[in-house]
Amino acid sequence: MAAAKRLRIGIDVGGTNTDGVVIDPLRASEPDKGIIAWHKAPTTADPSHGIEDALRTMFEQSKVNPDEVASVTIGTTHFVNAVVERDARRLAKVAVIRLSGPFGKHAPPCVDWPEDLRDLVLGHHAQVSGGLEVDGRTIGDPSPEELSTQAETIKALGIPSVVLIGTFSPLSPHQEHEAAEILRPLLPASTTLTLSSTIAALGFLERENASILNASILPFARRTIARFHAAVRNVLGSGGVQVFVTQNDGTVLRGAEAARCPIRTFSSGPTNSMRGAAVLVGEELAGVKNGTDKKKREPCMVVDVGGTTTDVGLLLANGFPRQKAAYSEFAGVRMNFSCPDVRSIGLGGGSIVRIEEGHGTPKVTVGPDSVGYRIQEEALVFGGTVPTATDYTVASDEAVDIGERAKIKGVGEKEVAAYREVVKKMLEKVIDTMKTSPDDIAVLLVGGGAVIAPNTLKGASRVLKPKYAGVANAIGAAMAGVSAVVDTVKPTDKKTTKEVLEEVSKEAIEKTVEAGAARETVKIAEMDTLPLPYIANKCRFIVRAAGEYDFSRVYDSKEMEDGQVDEEAYEREPEKMLKEPPSKGKPTEEVKVDIATYRPKVVNRVWYVSETDLAWISCGCYILGTGGGGSPYSHMLRLRSILRSGAVVRVVSPDDLKDDDQVGCGGGSGSPTVGIEKLQGDEMMEAQLELYGLAKDKTATHMIALEIGGGNGLQGMILGASSNMNIPTVDGDWMGRAYPTKWQTTPVVFAERKTVFCPITMCDGNGNVVFMTKATSDETVERVFRAGLSELGSHVGCAEGPVTGAETRRWAVEHTISLSWRIGRAVHAARQSNSIDTVAESIVAEVGGSSSAKVLFKGKIVGVERTLRRGHIYGEVIIDAADVNDSSEGPREYDGRIVIPFKNENIAVFKEKPDGDRDTLAIVPDLISVIDAQNGEAIGTPEYRYGLLVIVLGITASERWTSTKRGVELGGPKAFGMDDLEYTPIGQFQKPRSVIDEYSVEE
Missing domain, CATH: 3.40.50 (Rossmann fold)
Known part of the structure; x- marks a missing residue:
């Protein structure tokens, strides 16, 4: 009778060590968690050799029957390392x-x-x-x-x-x-x-x-996966053992699928550790009964302490790591596939401990530098001379042999107590950063350096240090399941959002079953619904399902569909290639700018924008977008390409315009969601050419941005620098931010014309052009063009008829390109000087100081609600006070909770009071910006998500909006349906400092 295939093997091939385990899942509830054998050894040059060695060693330990093995799951950094190392081979x-x-x-x-x-x-x-x-x-x-x-x-x-x-x-x-x-x-x-x-x-x-x-x-992956299969067959034979490779979200791919999509394995290492930690304490994470005969799993924080760093990630109640929002980056390449949200701090077993001499309680610092792999030569406990976290832990542990503790010389009780407190605060800080609610949460400590962590932590409901934590990554690989994601856009005009979500969820379940999951085990792990701005009755649905692998299905371990893997190709590869160092490509010479001494090129009052200027302006534009306007990223790339092609981007001051100059305007209109997928063609320029082809009596001599906020903030410069126009751009715009409608612009505020934005053209870039010669009002123009958007792909280029230089001087919000530049410079300077914890205060200083701008709040997003009405996204984001800086010293700066309602852009900031009432901290037309506390970048309303650490800024609006009753009506709370609220400025507006005025030289 054939042996039952019940055993799972997990192998994690890391950069330093190859770890392995043999597990019997049926014994997972026993004290040894079903672990029959485990292995840890240095990683070999050819990882398949290390895999084969791990398998043979574990079978010698356990003496189990190879016929009982159902699967071998491998986690590897091999593919991502090829990219990181620029390995040309x-x-x-x-x-x-x-x-x-x-x-x-x-x-x-x-x-x-x-x-x-x-x-x-x-x-x-x-x-x-x-x-x-x-x-x-x-x-x-x-x-x-x-x-x-x-x-x-x-x-x-x-x-x-x-x-x-x-x-x-x-x-x-x-x-x-x-x-x-x-x-x-x-x-x-x-x-x-x-x-x-x-x-x-x-x-x-x-x-x-x-x-x-x-x-x-792919060619390298085909050879490598084939080699993995060969290593497994050499030990286990070809008796139907399934070979899997772990992917980024904590689930597995069959070997053949991994050979087609190796990109999915890039960040599987941290995920394996997190999943393995959960397996080791599975029963202890089960909470109260949830109405069935099963217990509901708690979410938990996994803290993986190594020799140099500590990696922290949130393991959700569904058993999978929380994923990063939107984008990830590897080797300098921006991508959007799923990967775990992990934060690292400079704390590990080899972290160097320093004592600052002085009176009273000694001041102790731990890390971020570390002796790393040299710990057995340099740490005090091993006879070295460098005090490390391991030394102080040994000195503080009474259970350690007194002879060992005697090696730790010069470490007194006060120093040990101070050290303990520093480590405790560092861990508490990073755990709090990664939490998604203020409630205490279980903390799992894994990794070789876990011994340095205390047994109790503030914010932790309990601290668990499981046995076998050193091979948690291999355990996670062995016990990984199967998942699938459906990310789609569906109409909601004939079915409710709930009904459509149910359909998409069923699709995700079927896709997971097709990937190899047993149907009865598949559950919905995550779901999200994102209404699309400016598109009626359409939503984006993202659903992820996961389940256990169906081992009753039989796959030949040699199966490599569609010729994707050449079993013999790897064998033909010269063995010496595996031993040689990577053959790297030509390194990129990184040009570093000294921000403190950098001066923009401004000659005879003309600013010639450089790539450095562009990077800063782009960063500032998104912050001035107040949550809307769409990311300037793709527009920045286009303008950078224009610069690199030899074109000149010129910016001039509105103060220098002649009365009869003709200032044109153009930009994109539509859904930012469409914009991230359907990249710009020539629709913006086509709209300009069509406009001036029909309105021949007026030709633009200058360009100006419709709105400085978001992607349109760069459009004036893109159009002006093009070969078709080659004209300068005015340092200003018609909003000073990013409002959702064309009639919320300063030319409409002044009402000197019946209609400002006529004539106007709209082009979809695919041969369709709309031309509107006149209208009864700018509100009518807005309604007509919004209605046409859905028929033209929901994203178009527009060109508005030019206004005179004299009108521009009266109407424009002045020097907003300069303001974007200064804001972006402050953010980049904070990063360069490692002072990101004060980036918000630096931005405030650049926009006029504390009399005209304020840091309104610092905290963590704990709730987001969105709905679509008449093409606009309405919603609110809820932020709880939290420490957002790395420093754990001193009292928390802010307390309580704020709520920010938004209509594509942020409308107001309300501080909740204990009695249920609200105080208004800021309201439109003042600018309300939410920035990422970790890097200073703006966060748009589509990017709001649970757990983000943020800083909320308030900036006093331009007098173009606030000096008249009409301006406040068009841009204030009543324009957003808040009729019961009045506008009160947060400060005194200060006109932005012109880069041209400050830096111009005469030639």
């Missing part, structure tokens, strides 16, 4: 084919990559017909002729890997599949094809980046 050249029609031409593939990595990986790129709108309509159909031409080029260049990416392909991948079917017979059989829809979700550039990296490591 393991990274293949990639050709990228975009199915996007005219969109995205100004942001080519790898536009935001480090130069050395781009040169190493990108071999060819092209843009062909294809792509979809957000509602599923086609931008264009794939062209066999165009694809055939590209196939010939790829063959001639000898490129082994190809990426196909279509606009909105995650919503419907049929065009990518159609293009792949056309290309396959035209390319060599060994060529790998990566379809972006199989790699990541919405976000064109980020999905493309992930797909390119995936394609680049």
Whole structure:
């Protein structure tokens, strides 16, 4: 009778050690957690050798029957290391084919990559017909002729890997599949094809980046995964043992799937540790009965203490790590696939301890520097001369042999007590940072350095230090499950949001079962609903399901579908290659700017914008967006490309305009969600050319931004610097921020014209143009264009008729490009000087000081609500007071809770009172910005999520808004439906300091 396949093996191949365990899941509730054998040894040059050694060693320990093994799950950093190390031997050249029609031409593939990595990986790129709108309509159909031409080029260049990416392909991948079917017979059989829809979700550039990296490591992944299979077969035979590789969200991929999507394994290391920690204390995390015969699992904080750093992540009640919001970055490449939200601090067993001499209680610092792997030579307890956290822990532990403690010389009781307090506060601080509610939470300590952590921590309901914590990563790999994500946009006009969410959840469950999960074990792990601004009756739904693997399914361990893995190719690879150091690409020379001495180029009162200026302006624009306006990131990339092509970006002061100058305006209108997927083509410039082609009597001599907040803050400079126009941009805009409608602009406030924004054009970039010659009001223009948006892809370029220089001087919010520059400079300076904890105060100083701006609150987001009404996102974000800086000394700066309502942009800040009433801390038209406390970057309303540490800033609005009753009516609380509230400024407006006035030199 065949042995029951009940055992699971987990192996984690780290940069330093290879860990392994053999587990019997049926014995997980026993004291040894079902662990039959475990292994830890240095990682080998060829990781498959280490895997095979681990398997043989553990079987010698346990004497179990190999026929009882159901699965071997491997976690590895091998693939991500190839990228981080710029290993030219393991990274293949990639050709990228975009199915996007005219969109995205100004942001080519790898536009935001480090130069050395781009040169190493990108071999060819092209843009062909294809792509979809957000509602599923086609931008264009794939062209066999165009694809055939590209196939010939790829063959001639000898490129082994190809990426196909279509606009909105995650919503419907049929065009990518159609293009792949056309290309396959035209390319060599060994060529790998990566379809972006199989790699990541919405976000064109980020999905493309992930797909390119995936394609680049595919040939190497095919060989490596084949080698993993061979190592398992060498020990266990080919008796149906399943081979898996762990992926970023704490679940597994079958080996063949990992060979197609190795990008999904990049951050599996921290996830494995977190999942393993949960397995080790599973019963202890079970809380009260939840109405069934099962106990509900508690969320917990996993603290992995190593030799140099401590990594902390939140393990949710569903048993999976909390994932990062929006974007992740590896090796300088921005991507949008799922990875765990982990924070690291400089605390480990090898952290160096320093005592500051003085009177009274000694001042102790721990880390962030560490003796690292040299701890057995340099630490006091091992006979060295450097006091480390391990030494102080030994000195404070009465259970340690007195002879060992005697080696720790010069460490008194006061120093030990102070050390304990510092370590305790460091851990409490980072745990509080990662919590999503003020309630106490269970804390699990794992890792070799866990001994330095105290047994009690503020904010921890209990502190657990499980046995086998040193191999928690391998345990997590062995016990990982299966998951799948559905990220889609669906209509909600005929069904309720709840009904659609149920349908998407069923789709996620089916997708998880297809991935290998046992249906009865699949549960919904996470779900989110995001209404799309400016798009009626559509929402974005994100649902993730997870379950246990169905071992009753039989897969041949040698199965490598579609020829994705060549079993013999790795064998043919020279063995010496495994022993040589990585063959790195040409390193990028990083140019560092001394912010303290940097001076912008301003000659004869013309500011010539540099890449440094652009980086600062872009950062400031998003902060001035007050939660709206969309991220300037893709616009920044386009303007940077314009600069690198040799074009000149000029900015002039509104004070220098002549009365009869003609100041044009243009920008994007529509949903930021569409903008992240359907990248800009020529719609902005086309709108300008159409406008001036029909209104020939007026030609712009200057450009100005419609709004300084968000992506449109850069549009004036992009249009002005283009070869079609080549005119300067005015240092100002029509809002001083980012309001949601065109009629909320300062020219409308002054009401000197019946209609300011006519004539006006709207272009979708795909051949459709709308021209409005006159209107009864700017409100009518807004309504007409909003109605047309949904028919033109929900994102268009607009061009407004020019106004005179004299009108611009009267109407414009002045020097807002200068203001963005100063705000961005403050943020970058704080990062460069490691003083991010005072970044908010630095921003306040740049916008006029405490008399005109304030830090309103510091805390953690604990709630977000959103709804869609008439094309606008309404909602509110709830923020509880919390320490947001790394320093744990001193009292908390703020207390209580605030609520910020928003209509695409932030409207007000209300402080909740104990009696249930609210105090108004700030309200429109004053600017209310929420920034990330960890890096100073703005956080837009679509990016609000639980757990983010934030700082709330209030900036007094321009007098263009506040000096008249009409200005307050159009931009104040009543314009947002808050009729019962009156505007009270938070301070006195101070006109932004002009960069041109300060830095101009005569030549």
